[in-house]
Amino acid sequence: MNQNFDENVRRQKFTQCWLTAEPSVSAYVFATISGFHDAEDLVQQIAQEAARRFEQYDSNRPFLGWVLWIARSRVIDSYRRRKRDHLVFSDDLLELLGQAIAERAPERSHRREALEHCLEGLPEQSRRLLNLRYVEELSSVHIAESVGSTTGSVRVLLTRIRNAVADCVRRRLAMEDHGGSH
Amino acid sequence: MEVTDELLDWFLDGAASNDETALVHAWLTLPANMEQFAMRAAVHADLRRSLHRRKIQQEALAVCDENGSGGAFEDGVEPARRQFKRGAYVLVAGALATAAALMIAFFGPDPAPIPEPSAPPVATLVYESYALWSDQERSVGDAIEPGVLQLEVGIVRLNFSNGAAVSLQGPAEFELMSGAHTRLHSGILTASIPASAIGFEVETPAIDVVDLGTAFGVSVGTDGETDVCVFEGEVEVSLSDDRKRGDTPRLVREGNAVRSRPEADSIHSVNYATERFEDAWPVTSGVLQATGLMKFVSPGPDFVPGRYEDSEHILVFPERSHVVLASDIDVNVTEPGQYARVRRQHKRPIAAGQTVRSYLIQLNPVGEFSREESDGARVIGQITIDRPIVGLIGRTTLLTRTDALLGHPLGNYGKARRGIEPRRPEDLSDSGRDIVTLSRDRRTLSLDLSASSAVDQIRVIVAESTPSEL
Numbered sequence: 001m002n003q004n005f006d007e008n009v010r011r012q013k014f015t016q017c018w019l020t021a022e023p024s025v026s027a028y029v030f031a032t033i034s035g036f037h038d039a040e041d042l043v044q045q046i047a048q049e050a051a052r053r054f055e056q057y058d059s060n061r062p063f064l065g066w067v068l069w070i071a072r073s074r075v076i077d078s079y080r081r082r083k084r085d086h087l088v089f090s091d092d093l094l095e096l097l098g099q100a101i102a103e104r105a106p107e108r109s110h111r112r113e114a115l116e117h118c119l120e121g122l123p124e125q126s127r128r129l130l131n132l133r134y135v136e137e138l139s140s141v142h143i144a145e146s147v148g149s150t151t152g153s154v155r156v157l158l159t160r161i162r163n164a165v166a167d168c169v170r171r172r173l174a175m176e177d178h179g180g181s182h
Numbered sequence: 183m184e185v186t187d188e189l190l191d192w193f194l195d196g197a198a199s200n201d202e203t204a205l206v207h208a209w210l211t212l213p214a215n216m217e218q219f220a221m222r223a224a225v226h227a228d229l230r231r232s233l234h235r236r237k238i239q240q241e242a243l244a245v246c247d248e249n250g251s252g253g254a255f256e257d258g259v260e261p262a263r264r265q266f267k268r269g270a271y272v273l274v275a276g277a278l279a280t281a282a283a284l285m286i287a288f289f290g291p292d293p294a295p296i297p298e299p300s301a302p303p304v305a306t307l308v309y310e311s312y313a314l315w316s317d318q319e320r321s322v323g324d325a326i327e328p329g330v331l332q333l334e335v336g337i338v339r340l341n342f343s344n345g346a347a348v349s350l351q352g353p354a355e356f357e358l359m360s361g362a363h364t365r366l367h368s369g370i371l372t373a374s375i376p377a378s379a380i381g382f383e384v385e386t387p388a389i390d391v392v393d394l395g396t397a398f399g400v401s402v403g404t405d406g407e408t409d410v411c412v413f414e415g416e417v418e419v420s421l422s423d424d425r426k427r428g429d430t431p432r433l434v435r436e437g438n439a440v441r442s443r444p445e446a447d448s449i450h451s452v453n454y455a456t457e458r459f460e461d462a463w464p465v466t467s468g469v470l471q472a473t474g475l476m477k478f479v480s481p482g483p484d485f486v487p488g489r490y491e492d493s494e495h496i497l498v499f500p501e502r503s504h505v506v507l508a509s510d511i512d513v514n515v516t517e518p519g520q521y522a523r524v525r526r527q528h529k530r531p532i533a534a535g536q537t538v539r540s541y542l543i544q545l546n547p548v549g550e551f552s553r554e555e556s557d558g559a560r561v562i563g564q565i566t567i568d569r570p571i572v573g574l575i576g577r578t579t580l581l582t583r584t585d586a587l588l589g590h591p592l593g594n595y596g597k598a599r600r601g602i603e604p605r606r607p608e609d610l611s612d613s614g615r616d617i618v619t620l621s622r623d624r625r626t627l628s629l630d631l632s633a634s635s636a637v638d639q640i641r642v643i644v645a646e647s648t649p650s651e652l
Contacts, residue, residue: 012522015562015617015630023227030230031223034196047562087203093210100213100220108224115228119236133195134230135237137312140197146319159188166225 014054017063018047023112024064024105025071028098032075032089036137042078046071064105068098110176111169118168126161133158185209190222238566239623241309241322241470303327304361305348309339309465309568313352330357333369339465346379346393348372349466368406372399372413372459372466376504376646385422388442389449392418392431397466397503399459406444411456412436413463414503414591419449437592467500468539468644470625471566486594487639493547496563496629501590503539504646510534511587512580513573513643520619521576532573537646540588541567545631545638562630570624573643577601581641588641600639602631 026043033039050057050067057066072094079088089097119127132143140154147154185206192198193206210216303325310322313336320326326340333352340348343361350356354369365385375382375393382393387406391398396415402408410419418431419440432449434440442449456463460479464472479490479497490497510531515521517530532538545561575581578601585595602616616638619628631638 011630011632012617023224023231026231027220027224027227030227031194031219036230051562087200087207089207093207093216096210096213096216097220097223100216101224103217104220104224111224112228112232115232119232130229131233131237134233140192140195155188155192159186159191162191162222162225162229163187165229166221169225 010054013059014051018050018067020109021064021067021105022047023108024101025067028068028071028101029075031097032094033078038078042071042074046074049074062102064102065098068102072098107173110173114169114172114176115165117172118165121168122161122165126157126164129154129157130161185215187222190219191226194223194226237322238471239625241568303343304358305340305342307338308341309349309470310336311338311465312336313338326358328358328360330355330367337462337465342379342382344379344382345376346382347374347466349462351462366400366402368402368404370399370401370458370462372462373397374466374503375415387444388422388446389440390420390422390431394418396436399456399463401458407441408443409439409441409452409458410434411439411454411459413456413459413500421447421449463500464498467503467541468568469498469500469541469565470568472498472563486596487542487544487546487637490544491546491548494561496561496631497544497546498565499542499544499590501540501542501593501641502588504537505539505588506537507532507534511573511584511643514576514580515574515618515620516572518620518622518624520617521574522617532643536572538572538588539569539644539646540584541642541644542589543627543629543640543642545629561632562628564626564628566626567642567644568625569644569646571620571627571642572624572645574618574620574627575601575641575643576618576639581639584641588643598637600637602638602640 022043025046026039029042029046030036030039033042046067049070053070057063072091075089075094076091122130129143129147132138132146133140138146140151140158143149144151144154189198189202189206193203198206206219210219305326307320307322307324307326310320313320314334315332316334317330317332320331320338331350331354333350333354333356335352337349337351340350342348346362348356348364349372351370354371355367356369356371357365357367359365362379362381363383363385367387371384373382373384373393374397375395377395380393380395384391384393384400386400386402386408388402388408389400389410391400391410394416396417397413398415398417399411399413400408401411410417412434414436416433416435419434420431421442422444432440437454439452439454440449441452479499487497487499510533512531516532543565575584578599581601582595582597585593589595602618616632617628617630618640621627627642629640
């Protein structure tokens, strides 16, 4: 009976841990694996593996660090399977990226909330471009074709929109910090 | 070369050349640069997540508006969503057209005029997944006029004004003659037809299909060979030439399939096989998105859910659609929230008068698991449905009681225990097993299931319409 209870507590804990860590894991995987679908599949695999091996996780250490360690192994496996002819992240860079993402993790949920507000204020044409990229998953080349522009213009515009969004998020977080201190 | 935000974006988009990639890799060896890169990667990932979520919501709203929005769930939706009222899809279409015009103005010196519609629209494009059109660009929210649609790849769903829902899987050529008369020249189509659209017709090069209130799939090969597979209800089929001569059509009932060719002089029965429709049918039946660990299964004849064993996936079976509730039905969950198992019956039933559809969600691992082995059969998944979920049934007694009304008409559900209720006294504690979460907007159901020796089943009840819409 106790064993069963412990097991159930562990499952619940895993779900909580995963929900908190998942945005960081996704950022890590999407930064290292090109192709949205391959990256999505990999995040699912990482979730499955983390659930299966959760009993090995030492709860005295951060869960994100542990799950990013699994993610790193799966990314390396993916590189091997694909036998890419172009450059991929070295093991060292994968390690450094994991550390950098883990360091920013505590503020992730605030950032994502701020992002929702910032998207609301985005001009319609900017949101349309972002949708073509992230929802329709078109490359800059195809976006350029569909809107009758050049790839270079689309690249520049997408970067400007991302910068605007990132600036807006920064401003909102700064305002919240300021408001919170009073 | 300098590493700019633009180059980082280019790199994160997977579009950088080998030289550019080498440059970024070298630049990333400095910790401060890696931190900047991690922030940028997070912006990309968060944008993608947020925009996807918004799109799913928008699609659900488009479907909702197409059928008219009900008032019964307003307390469960977010304030912004309440602003959408009946007919708002016209505004969505208008906003998209405005955005398209702005885009043209933004990128090109000669903005093209938006063409005037030549005929009244008969349907609305309410969903698309990786759709590429070969004739013209279309977006979710677009009104579809009579004419030919050429879908190169992907899946789309059209909601007709009369209530019919049709999903097309590319490559497909589909012609809308009117709101009730269509022709599939090639490709795969699945349709769900409510009583309001009985008589909906799909012609093909070989067979004419007339719906009698049902759900069915039609597939037309490049040589015109046509298969018709009836998931629910019944349809009339006839050879295209016979129909012209006025011959009596043949009736095909659910769980049956027929085939013919353009030059053939008869329609013959074939084995009922739903595999080819399993990509398009979920969309027609209202499942807008399912994660990789959820698998959609079309029920067939002699449907016995317990015979489907799968240790890797949570299975989703569409059961019934367009069921008008003659009396209140008792369910276990009616409110958004997280539920660790289903312990007690909710006091509020689903009220009589609503039109609902149902799905059965099941985790049934291969073989028998003892309690100690239950580790091997734990699956987490999520589905998003186009209409609000109004009730969940997770207890065996209520599952059994609703089988006749909401279970698949051909289903044999057996008498074994199959709910996710606590099975032992120790399960009564807040155990964290079998967690079910219904989102605030009632469209998304997240599941964390672990089946041991018994099957885990949950019946999901979705509102098709509310009494005010009937």
